[in-house]
Amino acid sequence: MSDLLLLDPDGRTHTQPLRDVEAAPAPSGPLRSRVVYAAAHVIPNAHADNTPGAAADLDWDATLAFRHHVWSQGLGVADAMDTAQRNMGLDPAATRELIRRSAAEAQSARASVVVGVNTDHVDHEAISLDEVIDAYLQQLQFTEDAGAGVVLMASRHLARAATSPADYEKVYGAVLQRAGAPVILHWLGAAFDPALEGYFGAGDEAAATLIRIIEAHPDKVAGVKMSLLDAAAELDVRARLPRTAAMFTGDDLHYVDLIRGDGTEQPGHFSHSLLGAFAAVAPLAARAVRALDDGDTDGYERILRPTEALSRQIFAAPTFYYKTGVAFLSWLNGHQASPAMVGGLHSARSLPHLSDIVRLANAAGALEDPQLAADRWHALLSLNGVVK
Template sequence: MTDLLLLAPDGRVRTELLVEHEPMLTPATPLKSRVAYAAAHVIPKPYADNVPGAPADLDWDATLAFRHHVWSQGLGVADAMDTAQRNMGLDAAATRELISRSAKEAESVGGALVVGVNTDHIDDEVISIDAVIDAYLEQLHFTEDAGAGVVLMASRHLARVAESPADYERVYNAVLGKATTPVILHWLGEAFDPVLAGYFGGRDGDLNTATDTLLRIIEENADTVSGVKMSLLDADAEIAVRARLPHTASMYTGDDFNYVDLIRGDGTIADLPDGGRSDARGHYSDALLGAFAAIAPVAARAIRALDAGDPEAYERILRPTEALSRQVFAAPTFYYKTGVAFLSWLNGHQESFTMVGGLHSARSLPHLSEIVRLANASAALERPELAAARWNGLLALNGIVEPTAPPASPPAPEHAEGERLETGTTERTA
């Protein structure tokens, strides 16, 4: 098979063999033991003016085809989330079109879909609490009318104006009181968006106060809140909140560093006669992960191992992907979207490695090289030969090619009558 070129931070180049993996198969049955959503990215037209500050100009065929790829593996799609570059290139008009188009595609195939509801159609400014509520409700009603499920995302506007946990409760209770469909709440940590530091009133890293606020919101809206997605990159915090959730709400891990253990959990799952899940849900997390967009076939295969009662196979399949995900989500974490799009390009889901807002330039070649190495090791390259050709070609475009052995030194010339030139001198032989 083709060699991969790998580039170290100091500029050294070495080669590594592609690893042969099991072929990607389209599953025949839905996932049973866990609910899993992949937070999908968007794919721009490669020739469009997708520069910083310009409106997003998307390749809708490729963008929607990627969602069908996720659905084909048995996963749900979480759309118009931060993975889709909300607040980082995806403008309000493109966000609404994405929600409308994805909802229609989901309906056409019976695919599970939830989408982000936020306040980001308002300019990036300080607004009142009442204005935050109105902005949330505008997007909520649009999303429900489109027929998509709702993820109520953390709002930058609310983070700026809220002065206490009571302000968060006021906003969330007002918005959730108007929802007509189940809602997943989203607790996004400051590693993903520094503006959200202290969300839910937990200033200066006070997770206890933030957790208490979140739980009061859930309890006061038990008929509406179906779960919470935690993206703090803190497994202990997620487990602590998970243990306190009411039975009406599921935990969806958004921890792209520790998802293997969080999804596996510490409980056993029993099949119920109606095809539902047991009440062991408090001992594991479901999934809503940007990482799963990058490794959809591997993630689905791992969860099917849990469906089959084979946790050892789950561990063997999914554990290697965690190192890959940690590289994709390395600090500064909010640039992880570049790695997701890069893997999509390597795997043939888009024709160019480009992103809206020019965000494909947010990671260095050595960083991407390590993604390639870890993807190769964890079976995340769906078409290995294509991935190698594209990656090696990108390196060549940047003047980086496979090193060649230096030519052997030629023998010193011989001279007449036994003379031989050696190191600048002549010596007569007998």
């Protein structure tokens, strides 16, 4: 094993021993104690016009192979969500094709997939509430026809059109009535998308609005994914959810404690998960939850706690560029031939930022083939004129 060359913000370099990967038994059987989805990214063809504003040209073989990697660990895949660059480069045509292919692939693999349903195929920024409903229903029908589960995502169109909590209740009520199976709602915070500031209402009324929507449609809402990066807010909503709905943490900064819960294995006392962070650390996430399955909370902590520091770096402000870190780690781990991203988003993070991701991934045991990761990282440094 070689040493890792790391880059400081001031341009100086230092080295760190490259950690060997910990041997682990092959996954066997489904996870039992928690439902776990990893929100997967997309992989473009490296030769494509991956510049801002260009239509997404995806490497379908690599993109779908990454989903098989996640499924092979026993996790479900959450697809066509913000991790897949919804509203940040993944155009409507590519989104539809991703949903269609991912749903078909999941069915053939007998694996679990849920996908994002939104209104982002509508070109106009300002539309009426009725038009928001129609847009949601178009994507809902397409997704259900494809055979995928549904995550009803927060809509920029609805955020612009709504003037009161009642407007959110009207739109969600109309869409949920048409859902063929229970869906997961998604409360995405402004850290991930500034256009969603004040979603569901201002301040404390937002949580109350969400709860009313869920209580009004107990047979249509399987749960809610909260992505506010606010553990206290998640705990508050989790305790208030009706027993018909589960909490799926989308908090990539505090997930270790939220998933573990307070030690009471009853609804309202722990969170399931739907996390972009788990796309970056799928094998470790699966091992940790299997430890929980066996009642081994110490093992869960030992495996998963170090990944949280890595996730905090990936999701550092500006948080909406976290996709760069997810794709970067996918490249280091050999799941794609290039770190290129749709819309040129691979340039959204600095080399020192990426260096910290390498350092923390090494410390957490998240480099699946450490020598390959080191070789690729050192090649990237050399390309940028950084040498020991």
